[in-house]
Amino acid sequence: MYPIEHNNSFIARTRTVFEELNFRVKPLKRLFALSNVRNRKANTVVLNWYEDQPYRKGLGGAKRLLFVIGFFISILSLRLFSNNIQWVRHNFKPHNTAGKPLLFRFTLRLLSAVTDQVVTLEATDKFDSSVVKHPLYKNEGQLYQYIAALGSGARNIEYLYFGSIKPYKRLDALLNVWPQPLPLKIMGFCSDKSYTQQLHEIVAARRLSVDWVNEFVEDAALEEAVATSRFVIMAHDDDAMISSGTFYMALSLGANILCFDSAFARLKSKEFSFVKIISPENLQMQLAAIDYVDSHIVISKALEKYNEQAIRESWQAILST
Known part of the structure; x- marks a missing residue:
């Protein structure tokens, strides 16, 4: 192997x-x-x-x-x-x-x-x-324990973007249209200095409410962040990746998933009601209209299909x- x-x-x-x-x-x-x-x-x-x-x-x-x-x-x-x-x-x-x-x-x-x-x-x-x-990100036993422990646990991160930051994942495209008043937490390291500068310039120019420390994230810290997020956002280029580890980690830990349009996003939005395709135009209105699906339902549906x-x-x- x-x-x-x-x-x-x-x-x-x-x-x-x-x-x-x-x-x-x-x-x-x-x-x-x-x-x-x-x-x-x-x-x-x-x-x-x-x-x-x-x-x-x-x-x-x-x-x-x-x-x-x-x-x-x-x-x-x-x-x-x-x-x-x-x-x-x-x-x-x-x-x-x-x-x-x-x-x-x-x-x-x-x-x-x-x-x-x-x-x-x-x-x-x-x-x-x-x-x-x-x-899925964890085995079935761990996920069932996780569902049982969810209870009324708070998901205090509204919007999360995570993973290694590379141009094909189009964080720049997301930041260029992200609604100014909405908080966005970014977790991931960008090794491309030019691209890092570009991202910082967009955040500064648009005065966005973005929380990003450009550094490697330990697994435990990332897992905790995903597990306490309501929505995970994916802005990947179409025809860049066939599948996405980001998607399956978010799915495993109960987050709703918002994607820019791609073949992958269209496929997954047909599988799950909590996977939504968003477009750059009027993004704030779209986000406000999205119904959140409880995390225990997300994980249960994930286990039905990917047990x-x-x-x-x-x-x-x-x-x-």
């Missing part, structure tokens, strides 16, 4: 699913042992975000060239060691570079040729894929092919 660990809880939750399906989960680097050439029919490979590898930060010059060469060798050699290669594609475009450069397009074609199938976490009409369900059995069954169908 690649990666075997990640700061995104998706990997830990998915690894648990594989173990429940009686797979022994090992890091990808363990695959490239000579003994696995003989055992290739017994080996299944699951790749996540693999197409983003050439765009790792901190690589430059000869070091980057050698890394990219090694990366392509790893793709071409996968078939020697495994008879079942599943590529989970999370995004339409790389997130550490602009557009779809030639290298990225070549990588997509190569992975498509080498792997058995493309797997996505949502249905898409951009390419053929098999769909598995995205796991652990449903997740396992979706993966079982993929891994048994």
Whole structure:
């Protein structure tokens, strides 16, 4: 499995699913042992975000060239060691570079040729894929305990925007239309200095009521913030991501979700009444007209559709092919 660990809880939750399906989960680097050439029919490979590898930060010059060469060798050699290669594609475009450069397009074609199938976490009409369900942020036992503990607990953050801050998530577009008197809490780090400056300039020029400290947020602090928020806002570019960890964390912790229009937003607004599509025009009037759905209802509906059995069954169908 690649990666075997990640700061995104998706990997830990998915690894648990594989173990429940009686797979022994090992890091990808363990695959490239000579003994696995003989055992290739017994080996299944699951790749996540693999197409983003050439765009790792901190690589430059000869070091980057050698890394990219090694990366392509790893793709071409996968078939020697495994008879079942599943590529989970999370995004339409790389997130550490602009557009779809030639290298990225070549990588997509190569992975498509080498792997058995493309797997996505949502249905898409951009390419053929098999769909598995995205796991929730916590396991069922934890979520049921959370529902029981909700009671009349206050949700004192009205509007929250969270996650790593990158241009494709369009925080700038949100700030450009955000109603001046409404409070907006932002939690997340922006490593792009130019984009950070742009965001601060918008806030200052429009005199917005925005609370943002540009720093990494510990998991516990972020979880507490989401769990005490009424509405989480997503302003992602359309055709940037196939699925969203931000969405599933908000869903798991009972927040209502407001999205700028995108294929993902349209899909989720059909699934859940508490997912609303908002437009930049007359935003304040739209926000005032939205009915809030209680958090215990949000979590209950999430568990109906994305319970652990449903997740396992979706993966079982993929891994048994």
